Amino acid sequence: MTINLSYCQHLDQADPLAACRDRFALPPGIVYLDGNSLGAMPRAMMQTMQQTLEQEWGGELVKAWNNAGWAQLSQQLGDRVGQLIGAAAGQVVVCDTTSTNLYKAIHAAFSLRPGRDVILTLEDSFPTDLYMIEGAISVSGNRYRCIKVAQDRLLDAIDEAVGVLLLSQVNYRSGELLPMQEITRAAQARGAVVIWDLCHSAGVLPIEVDACEVDFAVGCTYKYLNAGPGAPAYIYVAKRHCKTALQPLRGWWSHADQFAFEPGYRAAEDIRRFLCGTQPVLALKAIACSLDCFAGVSLQQLRDKSIELCQLFIALVEQECADFDIQIIGDHQRQGYGSQVSLRFEHGYALMQALIERGLIGDFRTPDIMRFGFAPLYIGFEDVFQAVQHLRCCLQLELWRESRFQTRQAVT
Ligand SMILES: *Cc1c(COP(=O)(O)O)cnc(C)c1O
Numbered sequence: 001m002t003i004n005l006s007y008c009q010h011l012d013q014a015d016p017l018a019a020c021r022d023r024f025a026l027p028p029g030i031v032y033l034d035g036n037s038l039g040a041m042p043r044a045m046m047q048t049m050q051q052t053l054e055q056e057w058g059g060e061l062v063k064a065w066n067n068a069g070w071a072q073l074s075q076q077l078g079d080r081v082g083q084l085i086g087a088a089a090g091q092v093v094v095c096d097t098t099s100t101n102l103y104k105a106i107h108a109a110f111s112l113r114p115g116r117d118v119i120l121t122l123e124d125s126f127p128t129d130l131y132m133i134e135g136a137i138s139v140s141g142n143r144y145r146c147i148k149v150a151q152d153r154l155l156d157a158i159d160e161a162v163g164v165l166l167l168s169q170v171n172y173r174s175g176e177l178l179p180m181q182e183i184t185r186a187a188q189a190r191g192a193v194v195i196w197d198l199c200h201s202a203g204v205l206p207i208e209v210d211a212c213e214v215d216f217a218v219g220c221t222y223k224y225l226n227a228g229p230g231a232p233a234y235i236y237v238a239k240r241h242c243k244t245a246l247q248p249l250r251g252w253w254s255h256a257d258q259f260a261f262e263p264g265y266r267a268a269e270d271i272r273r274f275l276c277g278t279q280p281v282l283a284l285k286a287i288a289c290s291l292d293c294f295a296g297v298s299l300q301q302l303r304d305k306s307i308e309l310c311q312l313f314i315a316l317v318e319q320e321c322a323d324f325d326i327q328i329i330g331d332h333q334r335q336g337y338g339s340q341v342s343l344r345f346e347h348g349y350a351l352m353q354a355l356i357e358r359g360l361i362g363d364f365r366t367p368d369i370m371r372f373g374f375a376p377l378y379i380g381f382e383d384v385f386q387a388v389q390h391l392r393c394c395l396q397l398e399l400w401r402e403s404r405f406q407t408r409q410a411v412t
Contacts, residue, residue, distance in 0.1 A: 003316055003385075011312070011381035017305055023293045024226070024378045031383045031390070033362045036172075036200060036340050036373025039226030039290070048289040052282060073284040074232075074253075074275055080291050081234045084225070084299065085198060085217065086208035091242070093271050094234045094287060095279050098199055098220045100249070101235040102132040102166075104274055105216040108237070108245035109164040109193040110136075110144060112215075116163030116191070123148045126172050129197055133166065139248075151178075155186050162192045169207070170200035170338030173365050174329050177201070177338050181212040188213065199223055204306050204339035204376060206299040209236055216241070224339070224375055227290040231283050235274050243269045251276035293377060305376040306339040309384055313341050313372065316388040324395040329369070340373045349412065351394060353405035360390040364412045 012018050024040040026032060032040060056068040065071050078092035085092070095101070106119065119133055130148070137144045149157045158165065165187045170177050184194045195216040201207060203224030209217050217236035221227035237245065247267065252258055253275035256266040267273045311334050317326070327344040330337060345351055345368060352364045362372045372387065394400065 003312070003319060005382070005385050008312070008381040008385040011308075015305065015380065017297060017301060017376060018380060020293070020297060021378045021380060026378060029359050031360045031387045033360065033372040033374060033379065033383075033387060035226070035375030035379070036223055036338075036371065037363050038229055039203075039223055039375060040378050041228070042226055042290050042293050044292065045228070045286060045289050048285055049282065052285045057282075070281045070284075073281065073288070074279055075271065077284060077287050077291070078234060078271065080288075081202070081219075081221070081225075082236070084207070084291075084294065085202055085219070085236060086206070086210050086212075087217075087236050088210055088239075090271055091210075091239055092234050092236045093274050094221065094232050094284065095253075095275050096233060096235075097230075098197070098218050098233040099128045099132055100276070101218040101233050101274075102129055102195075102197070103136055104247050104249055104276075105195045105218055105235060105237075106133060106136040106164060106166065107248040108241070108274075109195055109216055110140075111246035112193050112241065112244065113163035113191070116161055117144050118161040119144055119146050119164040119166060120154075120157055120162045120192070121146065121148055121166045122151055122154065122168075124151075124171065124173060125166070126168055126197065126199070129166060129168065151176075154183070158187050158190045158192055160191065162187070162190065164195065165192045166195045166197070168197040168200065170340070172200055173342065173369055173371075175200075175337045175340035175342050175371075176330060177205075177336055180207070180209075180214070184212050184214055188215075200338050200340070203294070203302070205303040210238075214238065216245075221287050221290070224373075225287070225290055226293060226375075226377075227287040228283065231287055231290075232279060237271060237274055242271055242273060245273075247273050249276040253277055253279075297377065302376045306374055307334040309374040309376060309379060309381065310334050310337065310339065310341050312381060312384045313374070313388065316384065317341075317343070317391065320388050320392040321395060324392075326395070339376065340371055343370045343372070344368050345370060345400075347400040349408065350400035350402075350405040354394045354399035354402070355390055357405075358390045358394065360387050366412070 056064040077094040079089045082092040198219035221231045329342040
């Protein structure tokens with residue numbers, strides 16, 4: 001069967017989520033397949049920001065901490081993010097960055113396993129995860145060590161020395177999805193505490209941190225949650241650990257009685273223990289707005305559509321780009337992948353620059369990986385068709401040879 005434009009348009013007409021695209025402000029003429037790096041802007045964002053500035057900060061000044069509920073935002077938004085990751089209320093706070101929250105989680109996890117000294121992760125974990133592990137080890141005076149293994153060796157590598165296992169649910173490079181429940185169970189059966197990084201999975205697939213009995217999880221809000229560049233991250237701490245795990249960044253917002261202004265530290269005995277200092281309220285308000293875009297949509301619906309988008313992309317690349325030396329990463333069983341398809345091409349950086357100039361936005365990860373993320377809330381099937389036409393055209397014209405596409409920019 002040949003897949004054509006009218007078939008893709010037909011898929012859009014049959015798509016129950018098609019109307020959700022209107023919740024976002026997307027520039028015309030652009031196919032945006034980089035929601036796995038920076039989500040699109042919700043259409044209501046301008047108004048939310050304007051109201052917050054005029055009425056709350058401008059109108060209420062410092063009173064807004066109470067009158068506009070600023071003081072409770074980290075917890076309230078935490079509960080809302082919790083709904084997207086399968087966490088009951090009271091176990092998630094929105095605050096700081098993913099990197100900072102990783103540091104808190106790593107330290108807290110080790111505090112629960114005093115006799116063990118290894119943190120286990122994968123060789124190709126996201127770099128900030130590896131760096132934060134190194135930092136936590138260095139601050140501990142090298143009491144701990146990190147072991148990085150290839151994925152096929154992971155379960156074998158969990159022995160009695162392993163106190164903490166840190167993994168991304170979806171690999172940022174290949175898009176591969178790890179089985180959360182199976183790995184969490186296996187690690188806990190051997191006595192390890194498990195931390196999941198959800199940056200590339202939250203918002204595009206059902207996640208069940210409570211049901212999987214995950215210990216800790218972290219994630220950002222600027223990818224598939226669409227809260228804007230550098231929006232605060234979140235941290236999930238299973239209820240059973242909230243009173244016992246030690247959080248190293250003992251800011252006043254994590255104190256048991258913040259406004260008692262006691263000279264000594266006493267940790268809050270709930271999820272507030274994982275806060276640190278004052279959060280950027282404007283950015284928190286942006287998260288509230290972006291989470292509204294998920295109203296009336298189930299994660300299973302998003303997952304189903306995401307798999308269909310990815311499968312269509314793969315089928316079209318095979319159909320349209322068979323003559324070119326381009327390789328689809330991984331097998332085509334989308335169940336084992338997140339909402340992203342990665343392609344290998346020797347001149348991937350230059351080709352991506354050419355695609356971006358034509359209006360298809362994806363991104364590049366060294367050495368030769370082009371990533372295409374499919375945010376099912378706002379990407380349609382016709383977008384996928386247009387994307388592959390751009391790809392084939394750039395390959396056919398060998399646009400990647402042009403010198404203006406060779407220079408690497410600061411952000412790839
Ligand atoms: C995007 C991403 C991060 C980002 O960390 P920040 O502190 O928000 O910059 C961390 N981990 C993974 C797996 C990511 O994909």
